[in-house]
Each structure stands twice: as structure tokens, then as C-alpha cells.
Amino acid sequence: xxxxxxxxxxxxxxxxxxxxxxxxxTIILVATYLTLIITQPMGIVEGLGQGVALGTFxxxxxxAVLLLLAVLPDLPVSTLTLIPVALALNxxxxxxxxxxxxxxxxxxxxxxxxxxxxxRRAGAATGVLSTLVWSLFxxxxxxxxxxxxxxxxxxxxxxxxxxxxRIYLTPVAGLVAGVLVGVVSSPVATFVYxxxxxxxxxxxxxAFSSMGDSLLSAVTKQALISDPGDKAxxxxxxxxxxxxxxxRLSGSFAFVRRYRVLGxxxxx
Amino acid sequence: xxxxxxxxxxxxxxIAVAVITMTTAASLWWLSCAVMALCLLIAGWAGHLKKxxxxxxxxxxxxxxxxxxxxxxxxxxxxxxxxxxxxxxVTIHGLEVALSLGLRTAVLVVVGLLCGLLIxxxxxxxxxxxxxxxxxxxxxxxxxxxxLPQMAEKQRQIGEAQTLRHMGTGTGLAGWFQRMxxxxxxxxLASMQDAQxxxxxxxxxxxxxxxxxTRLRTVPDSSVQRGIRWAALVCAVLGPMLILALAGxxxx
Numbered sequence: 001x002x003x004x005x006x007x008x009x010x011x012x013x014x015x016x017x018x019x020x021x022x023x024x025x026t027i028i029l030v031a032t033y034l035t036l037i038i039t040q041p042m043g044i045v046e047g048l049g050q051g052v053a054l055g056t057f058x059x060x061x062x063x064a065v066l067l068l069l070a071v072l073p074d075l076p077v078s079t080l081t082l083i084p085v086a087l088a089l090n091x092x093x094x095x096x097x098x099x100x101x102x103x104x105x106x107x108x109x110x111x112x113x114x115x116x117x118x119x120r121r122a123g124a125a126t127g128v129l130s131t132l133v134w135s136l137f138x139x140x141x142x143x144x145x146x147x148x149x150x151x152x153x154x155x156x157x158x159x160x161x162x163x164x165x166r167i168y169l170t171p172v173a174g175l176v177a178g179v180l181v182g183v184v185s186s187p188v189a190t191f192v193y194x195x196x197x198x199x200x201x202x203x204x205x206x207a208f209s210s211m212g213d214s215l216l217s218a219v220t221k222q223a224l225i226s227d228p229g230d231k232a233x234x235x236x237x238x239x240x241x242x243x244x245x246x247x248r249l250s251g252s253f254a255f256v257r258r259y260r261v262l263g264x265x266x267x268x
Numbered sequence: 269x270x271x272x273x274x275x276x277x278x279x280x281x282x283i284a285v286a287v288i289t290m291t292t293a294a295s296l297w298w299l300s301c302a303v304m305a306l307c308l309l310i311a312g313w314a315g316h317l318k319k320x321x322x323x324x325x326x327x328x329x330x331x332x333x334x335x336x337x338x339x340x341x342x343x344x345x346x347x348x349x350x351x352x353x354x355x356x357x358v359t360i361h362g363l364e365v366a367l368s369l370g371l372r373t374a375v376l377v378v379v380g381l382l383c384g385l386l387i388x389x390x391x392x393x394x395x396x397x398x399x400x401x402x403x404x405x406x407x408x409x410x411x412x413x414x415x416l417p418q419m420a421e422k423q424r425q426i427g428e429a430q431t432l433r434h435m436g437t438g439t440g441l442a443g444w445f446q447r448m449x450x451x452x453x454x455x456x457l458a459s460m461q462d463a464q465x466x467x468x469x470x471x472x473x474x475x476x477x478x479x480x481x482t483r484l485r486t487v488p489d490s491s492v493q494r495g496i497r498w499a500a501l502v503c504a505v506l507g508p509m510l511i512l513a514l515a516g517x518x519x520x
Binding site for chain 1: 289292293294301308321327330331334335337338339341342346355365369372373376377378380381383384401402404405407408409411412413415416419420423448452453455456457459461462463464466467470471475476508509512
């Protein structure tokens, strides 16, 4: 039966189209990443350096948009109304944390909450949309859309496999997600921007670079220092906020009931 | 009083994409500076000069400092150093690389921010709704843009209420965490409850609707603008290829 009683069920051609979009998005992302890692273009401003920057930017953005188009029509209305709240939470809580000089970004709490409550596809869509909306105020975040999608996807995956049933597992899942996100996002920082946009992170990259690392290696090491800690805190805070929700509310999400995301906290 | 530009939002975005890609591909300092100067002129005409300058400065200052640290102060190329202290090695080439990368990011930031300031958010939502993209996208963009000020206001009110109760006044990391908890928990709970209520109403009205709908808001468009959009998109894709190919032949 259709999730919305007033709408007809989707046809098999629509399902096929969405699968093809998702496969195309994933292939573009993986192919771009592997190409950059294997070839490691040398000059970032000379010769084809500009082409590599534009290609990386376009490929990461295109992959994220294709994944979004594949997922979006599939989401139930309860998830669609949750996503704008999550996007606003990303921005407002991110600003609150940024205003008190704590060395964390915490700009993906909303994305992780959606991943925990509505699953990995909804989490990935929230990550991409969050980046697209935020790019209206900060254009440099645009090529990081794929990384943001990965955060939401991994949050949904962690919830599906029981990371929220034991509170101590949540930061561990965040640490793992942070490592993967750092690894996937570092080619963008390297080949599109030639490093990082923060002075503290720039100093770390410079330190690794002075020890003989290539730029990609230095940026990846910096990301592996910054991202896991940030994502561990974000996953933990998001889990505590999900625990604080009334059972009636958290239990209204089919994903939470189906995979017993909160264990005994929500009756089936 | 800020002026508005009577252009379709997609026209502004297409021109911006073409300008960014071609300026990045060309990688000429004077062209990047000229593009940014033109953006500042347009912002001045539209009454957004101060806002554009402040926002761009806030984003670009740390970026330039970071690039100076990475490429300018720790240069690893073989050219003679103009200064050297321990691991720090400054070369002309390193400084040029830092400046070139900084200008590349600066064009993206200034052009992108100008787009955000010039485009009317209501028109953008209407244009997305009228385009063939899934209708959910228009709803999500509209809902986010209109929820943001509401939730920011709600967060401010929660903060005031907690201050009146003399809660969350501690200092240090524990005080920060308490303030974060006292503000975030009520904000998240109230927002999630609102979202669930909204879902019921939207479902009852058959959202997302398929087929064409009549909109009260129209987005001004013309065949000239459609032509400009196509030309800009062709320039955005083929322009950089042509510029890079010409640069390749020139270097040989």
C-alpha cells in the first residue's frame, strides 16, 4: 500500500530510474575519489591543476545531487517535514557552538538525528540538502555535499545496526564515521582549495607538510585528527537528543520501529 | 534601500556558474580581481556592498592565512628561498601558489555570496517549484528558509527564559555543556513536535502533489533569458575546456 493514502503507488520504471540515479551518483563519487588518489595530480595551480579543481568540484557535487534525486521522491511525508527542522538545527546549533570558541564544528547534529530516526537514505538526503542551503550563505561548502551525505548515511547505518541501543556505542560509531568522512572529503580540500580554510587546521597541514608529506597526505592526516572527534561528539549529542524525545514521537518513525533503533525504549 | 534585479533566479545562477568556472580555468590574477571588483560594483548598485564586503572578508581572511601557512611559509619547491628560519622556507613560487589559490577561492566566495544576496528567496522557491525537479525539493528549500528565522527566534526566547530562571550561568566546559543542553533540548523537542504536526496536515492534503498546479507567484522569464541561461551553461562546460586546451598548446 502507498505510504500516502491519497497517492498511487509508484511504477517499476520510476523505481528503476531512481536506482540508476543512485548507482550513477555512487560510481561518479567512487571513480573521482579513486582517480584522485591513484593519479595524485602534482600541480594544483599550474598546467591542468585548474581542470582538476573544476573536475573534482563538479564530480563531487554531481554525485551528491544524483543521490539526492534518487532518494528524495522515496521519502515519506513525516521525514520530509523533519528534514527542514534538521537543516535549521545544523545551522543554529552550529552557530551557537561556534560563538563560544569551542574547537568543534557540531554542524551536522540535525543530519545525524534524521539518520537515527528516518534511516540512511533520509540522512544522506538531509546532508546534501543541508549543504545546498548552507551554500547560499557560504559557497565554499558546496563540493563537500558528498561528505555531508556520507555523515547522514553512516548515522542511519549505525542506528540500523544497533549503535543507539547502548549509549557507549554511539561515539564509537561517530569515530568510525569521522574517519570515513575525513578520508572522502580530503581530496576536495586538497585539489579544489589547495588546503583548508581555517588557520588552526592550516597550521596542522603545514606541520605535516614540513615533515615531508604530500599535500593530499597532510590534508588527510589533518582531517583524521579533526573529523573523528567532532563526529563522535555529534553522534553522542544527537543520540542524547533522540533519547529525550517522547516515545510517542520517536516511535512514530517506521525506521525506528522496524529496526528497534532505540531497543526497549520504544515499544514495537 | 536595496534594489532588486528583475532576472529569473536561474539566469543569475547560470551566469555565476559560467563566471566562476571560466575565471578558475583562466587562473589570471587580474581577471580574478576584475571579477571581484565587478561584483562589488553590482553589490554597491544593489545596496548590498557592506554586507558582501563583511561576509566575504570573514570567510576569506582565514582562508588566505591558512593558504599562506601551507604554501607560502613551508614551501618545498626547489626555487631559491627569499627567507628561511628552521622549517619555515619562503619562496616567491610558494607565495604565488598561495595567492593563486586564495584568488580562486575568493572568486567563488564573492560571486556565490553576491548571488545569495541578489536572488529573492521567494522567487527562487517559486522557480524551483515551476521547474521539472521533484516537488519535494521546492518544499524543503522553502520550509528551511522560512523555518530558520523562526527557530533562531525560538532559540533566543528559550535562552532568555533559562536566564530568567538563573539556569545555565556556569562557566567553563561544564557551564557551556549545561547551556547547550538547556537550549538545545527544548528547541529540538518543540521543533520535532511541530514537524510531526505539519506531516499530518501535508499528508491529508495529498503532498507531494503530482501534475501541474497554478501558482499565485509568477517568476518573470523571457526567451532572451532562456537563451542567456543556455549560453551560460555551455560556457560553463566548454569554456574551461577551451581555456585549458589553449593554455596547454601555449605552454608547448
